[in-house]
Amino acid sequence: MNPAKVKQLVKQTRTIPGWFSGDAAMLFAWIDEIQKKNNIQGDSFEIGCHHGKSAVLLGSLLDPSREKLSVCDLFGMQEGNVSRSGNGDLDAFNQNMQPVKTSGVSINVFQKNSAELTATEIGRTYRIFHVDGGHNPDEALVDLTLAAECTIDSGIIILDDPFRAEWPGVTEALIRFLDQHPDFQAIMTGFNKLLLSRTQWSDMYVNAFEAKSQRESYGFGYPWRVKEMPFHNYALRVFYVPDYLQKKSVGNLARYVYNKSEWLQKTRQKNPKIGMVKPSQAGSSGS
Numbered sequence: 222m223n224p225a226k227v228k229q230l231v232k233q234t235r236t237i238p239g240w241f242s243g244d245a246a247m248l249f250a251w252i253d254e255i256q257k258k259n260n261i262q263g264d265s266f267e268i269g270c271h272h273g274k275s276a277v278l279l280g281s282l283l284d285p286s287r288e289k290l291s292v293c294d295l296f297g298m299q300e301g302n303v304s305r306s307g308n309g310d311l312d313a314f315n316q317n318m319q320p321v322k323t324s325g326v327s328i329n330v331f332q333k334n335s336a337e338l339t340a341t342e343i344g345r346t347y348r349i350f351h352v353d354g355g356h357n358p359d360e361a362l363v364d365l366t367l368a369a370e371c372t373i374d375s376g377i378i379i380l381d382d383p384f385r386a387e388w389p390g391v392t393e394a395l396i397r398f399l400d401q402h403p404d405f406q407a408i409m410t411g412f413n414k415l416l417l418s419r420t421q422w423s424d425m426y427v428n429a430f431e432a433k434s435q436r437e438s439y440g441f442g443y444p445w446r447v448k449e450m451p452f453h454n455y456a457l458r459v460f461y462v463p464d465y466l467q468k469k470s471v472g473n474l475a476r477y478v479y480n481k482s483e484w485l486q487k488t489r490q491k492n493p494k495i496g497m498v499k500p501s502q503a504g505s506s507g508s
Contacts (some may be wrong), residue, residue, distance in 0.1 A: 222250040222282055224439050225299065230278060237276030237317050244412040244440070245276050249349070251439045252377050252416070252431075253282040255429045256348055261375045263348030267292045268364050269336045269407045270379070275318035275351065283496050285325030291343055293331040293354070336363045340370045347372050353381035361394030365417075371403055377407075383415035399453045407452055412446075413458025423455075430458050 222230075227250045231243045249348045259406055260299065265283060270276045280290045291496055296311040312334060318328060331338060335354045350368040355361060361380075368378045382388045384397055399405060408423050409416045429435055436442060444466040447457045 222253055224250070226281075227439075229369040230281060231507060233272055234277050234317070236479070237272050237274040237277070238313075239271045240413075241275040241278075242412060243276070247439045247441070248378070248412050248414060249351075249433070250282065251273070251280055251429075252348070252349060252379075252426075253428060256375070256377075258377045259375070259425060261373075262287065262350055263291045263373050263376060264291065264346045265349040265351070266290075266343065266347045266368070266371065267351040267353065268294075268368075269353035269355075270294045270314060273314040274341040274354070276314070277317060277321055278323035279349065279351065279374060280326045280328065281324070283326050284326070289327040289329065289331040290321070291331065291347075293333065293335045293338060293343075295334060296332050310361075324353045335367070336360065338367055339465055340367065343367075343371060345371045345373070349379065356388045356391050358393040358397070363399050365394060365398040366401075369405060371399070374419055375425075376418075378417040378424070380415045380417065382413060383410060385413070396453070398480075404431050405444075406455040408455075409458040409460070420455075458501065 224247065228243075231246050256401055262284070265279045266494050267290075271294070276290065276292055283290060292314075294309040294311075295313070296309040296314070302493070311330075312373050314330075315378055322328060323380055329343075331343070347368075349435055350372045352361065352364045352368055354364045359418075365378065365380065371390065374507070380395060382391045384392055394409070398417075399407065404419050406420050406423055407415055408418050430449070434447070436447070441447075441460060444462045445460055446463060448459050448461070450459055451457070
């Protein structure tokens with residue numbers, strides 16, 4: 222899905238309760254674009270859909286003629302929500318998913334504990350598998366293991382809350398999963414998500430993430446930075462905004478305006494001295 226459509230969809234779903242940011246939506250759409258450029262077809266699955274904020278986007282990425290969306294959530298069965306991570310509502314979900322259904326996308330809903338799901342039950346056809354269910358170690362590990370079994374070779378597993386201080390169980394589950402599945406590697410993290418792919422397909426995704434033009438087209442240019450860090454025997458690409466650029470200051474405002482101005486960028490290409498902001502003019506950077 223192109224970035225303009227993503228922005229429109231994020232705007233349309235802003236009133237749906239949930240923890241799915243606009244940046245995360247762009248990331249999902251970027252993954253979809255990479256897969257489509259490489260002729261990768263398949264379904265999408267989401268564990269933990271709350272009221273459908275991210276499921277709407279996942280469904281909108283699919284080709285109704287040959288791809289389907291499946292979701293699993295406890296919804297009203299909250300006695301099974303051991304880690305108290307989310308509180309889904311089936312009626313709200315169905316209402317919010319109506320535009321996706323109207324577009325022709327088939328949606329399968331499994332109202333149950335995801336630990337009870339099997340690959341035989343849900344199939345092994347998924348190119349995108351979003352894991353956002355229980356956040357205790359055993360819960361998250363079961364979900365990741367199912368995702369690995371049901372994702373096609375060239376597919377992507379997206380893990381929510383991978384390194385959040387308040388959810389250490391997800392991080393533990395991630396490490397245990399990678400220990401148990403040496404054919405997978407963590408390839409990118411950012412926007413409160415982490416991407417896992419099979420090692421033989423990682424270069425295809427990583428090369429796209431490292432292409433500056435593609436990053437910028439999906440809104441991950443300035444102030445986002447990308448660095449490569451070792452993680453579980455492989456190089457992990459980390460998308461982040463430096464602390465000093467997160468502070469509200471005159472200097473950061475000037476940097477933002479400059480970096481977002483197409484006219485200034487083109488002018489500076491002709492004359493590098495034009496448009497440059499000196500520290501004395503912009504104020505303290507906070508670094």
